[in-house]
Amino acid sequence: MSYAYLFKYIIIGDTGVGKSCLLLQFTDKRFQPVHDLTIGVEFGARMITIDGKQIKLQIWDTAGQESFRSITRSYYRGAAGALLVYDITRRDTFNHLTTWLEDARQHSNSNMVIMLIGNKSDLEARRDVKKEEGEAFAREHGLIFMETSAKTAANVEEAFINTAKEIYQKIQDGVFDINNEANGIKIGPQHSPSPSLPSSSGGGAQGSGCC
């Protein structure tokens, strides 16, 4: 299937927070109740539409286990978006966010859009991290924030799509150099860079109202 853009995402966060489940829910609309530990880095893809444009999301689901950290780090490079996930029923996963964030900032490009996700919102009874805390953390570090449930699918679409919207906006604003694949953005096969697209060199013509 043809697409206008391809965005690369990574999903990071402690083991068991539900990264693979989020991906599965987003790509297959399924939930996996058993914890199948991710060993290494897995991959998923889905097409979405933003502003009438087909966008392919290529998502790298990384293992949260400490021992895989060296392997997974090598996948940070070339990601345009990151979902940083913690588990609202486990405070330690929230406490580790700073480490994850440092790691991500260090190994990825500086423009990467990071979405902070408090997952397992369906387990309200076992909540250990308040929503406000997540919001505060996100505000402090300039991240977007959302609480999701990979089980009920609540906010799952939104999490992935809002991240894409943010990236798309950054492209429109000329923040991303779309010709550099290291930024995690690729122009679709038949969508070679057209003059109407704003490049990093400056704001191009607005209102790309063509088909």
Add this chain to the structure above:
Amino acid sequence: MAFLQWRRFNFFDKEILKDTESDQVYDKLKDVNISACVSGRGQLIVGDHEGYVYLINKQLSLNMFKAYEIRVSHLYQLKQHNLLVSIGEDEQGINPLIKVWNLDKMEKGGPLCTRISRAIPNNKATPVTCLVVHENLNWMAVGFENGSVMLFKGDVTRDRHNKSRIVHETSRPVTALEFRTQGKNIFLFVVTEASVVSINISGKQDAKNTLEQFGGKLGGVVMSDHNQDNQLVVARPDAVYFYQSDSRGPCLAFEGEKLRLHWFRNYLIVVGKEDKTLPRPVQLGGQTMEMNIVTVYDIQNKFIAYSAPFPDVIDVLSEWGCVYILGGDRKIYQLQEKDTQTKLEMLFKKNNYTLAISLAKSQQYDQEGLIDIFTQYGDHLYSKGDHDGAIDQYIKTIGKLEASYVIRKFLDAQRIHNLTKYLQALHKQQQATEEHTTLLLNCYTKLKDVNKLDEFIMTKDREVDFDVETAIRVCRQAGYFEHALFLAEKHGKHEWYLRIQLEDIKQYQRALQYISKLEFSEAEKNVKRYGKVLMAEVPQETTELLKRLCTDYRPTDKPLVDQNMYDGTVGHIEKAQAENFIHIFVNNSERLTEFLEHMIRVQPNSPSLLYNSLLELYLHDIVHETDSMKKTERVRKTEELLKNPDAKYDLDQAMVLCQMNDFKVGILYLYEKAHLYQQILRYHMEHDDYVNVIETCKKFGQQDSNLWVQALSYFARKEDDCKPQLMEVLSQIDKKNLLPPLLVIQTLAHNSTATLSVVKDYIIRRLQMENDQIAEDERLIKQYREDTDKKRAQIEELKTTAKVFQASKCNICNHPLELPSVHFLCEPHSYHQHCFESYAENDSECPVCAAENRKIMDIIRAQEQSRDLHEQFHNQLQRSQDGFSVVADYFGRGVFNKVTLITDSPARQTSKSPATSRYV
């Protein structure tokens, strides 16, 4: 430390290959110094350091041929062609030769060798490290220890027309080469110990893409199958990495040093160095052998399908549906995959249904089998109390597994939410019966889940997957009337709709509006059915509807101009019969009056029932109206109705009605209309209305003179003094000669007040008249007698004397008569014969008299026919005042005679009887 590995199963059976004949362990490779192994076209092929190639077939018989003088170093077996490509040396030193063998052409010394060419990059002597051939037989690549890759383009099987070039050069030895075709592009993967590079070799210029800055070792690279997108798989100590032609793919962190990779079906087979914690060297021929671990990974389903130690593995091959591990002990170990059912059962035992399902799916398990797994899984989750999970599984069984099985389970457990979900799914898949719909709706209502109910019922354009009537019924029973109404309206269940509106929520107005929108026949039917209720509740609107229904009905939401009118074909206007709706008005006479008046005005030729009813209403009103103004108005209207020439009321009925309500004007009008003058008279008599008695006689005496007679006896009986009236009556009776005087006297004799003076004049005049009459009669008798005598004489004369015909002219042509001639006794008439013949209708009748004769004959004939009319006779006799004259008349007409036309006997009217004779 967490358990950082996939689940482990034992899905393969291990066996050491044995010689089929001796049943001893297969050891034909015992002394072979193996340098290379391949498989793929029905045999295992091994090359050795002595230059031999060994071919082992399924029966394990071994063939060998000498391929090189010195040694074989590399072998490549094509999959789609029975071609074997080898690299080895015929001379000492570094002098690798490529040879291509056609295995289909076996000769004495071995298969046909179709090509021999040198493989020396840039004339630098360097050992070959790897070899790959493209299945299209157009590409071949050889990697060298010095880091260069030589690519051959052109027919692989021949030496000629081949072009070779160096496509890649690095400082590190090349460890693996693989081709990958992607559409029109052909990529060559080059793996060295320090990099992974893909080169697009199909373009004009080689396009190189460095995919990774670290590489893999010899043997540690393999191509995956299409399920894994034909990715290149490279083993490294920390993980196994996958590569697309343009980028790195996922990675699997299988730790440990990996010696070889092999791909079998959907499995990645990794030969790893034995874990340091298990040093168990094996003694073999005095040699110490290391143990390797062979692990079979199911990449797709993420589990380990087999794992076991093997001694110093030389290579892993696959052929005949099995995996063969060539051990350092020169034994061949066969790994046979268990069949799917066995594997599934193993998974069931561990309650690992999720895996069982994905496994079954990846093995193209059939639907039945899958359903079976879903059911088992559902049962398992249910028994664990995971109802949410269980229902998800059961939902997947819909269409196969009996729904009642699931429903009962969840009903018993009172899991309404789960049950609802299941029932919804049943509906979505069009598998729901009426009971299911009922149950689902009951679930919704029990859960008070109006949103779901809305969604189920109210969603516009939703495909209907349930029984509508059932749904209406359930909603209604549960009190969700709006839902029921919505359905009823949407699906045109008018009766349901109206019953709910009228019986449950009592929205009469809405019900009425609904009916107004229906097509005629439906509207009519429903008004008949529910009219009474509607009339009782919303009389005005109901009446209006009825008016329209009985005149020019059209559904309210229909455009005024419809297609028919465009077409010019005026649609047939349907209207209902007003009389069928009268009963609807029950006690609402006001509305009924309005309705009937409307109908009669719009359709004057309405049936009599309408007029009768209206009349009845009017009369009833007159009787019960107290306000005199209104009463007069009513009377006026009633009269108007009665006198309206168009009014089609039934006369008898109207009469009865007027009488019952004692509506004088009406009664009299109707009598008159029916020509019942006697009744009028009697009416006045009963009311002793002398003036009107006389008036009536005057008015109608013309039509019925008997009135006077009755008046006479009426007044005669009166004891009051009614002389003037009597005088009046008598004078009329006298003038019209209505009664014989004797009877008049007799009648008056009853009256005590009638004096002689009243009748004196009358009697005298009558007697005088009688005398005159007698005289006249006698004169007539005398005259008739004379006539009769005259006729008799004439007859006598005709009989006895000759008749002289003296006529000189023909009665037809008026010319002088000459012979031959014809004479008739009548007149007498004479004719020329030729004149007679041309005029006469028959030759026995006088043409001149014929017309007159015929008239008389016809009269006689008519009389004869009417002789049967006793009825008529009796009627006339009864009606007549003078019965005698009637009898005389009939008698005279021969009614009582046996009259036949042949007789000559003269009838009374035929004074001139036709006597005919003919002379020639």
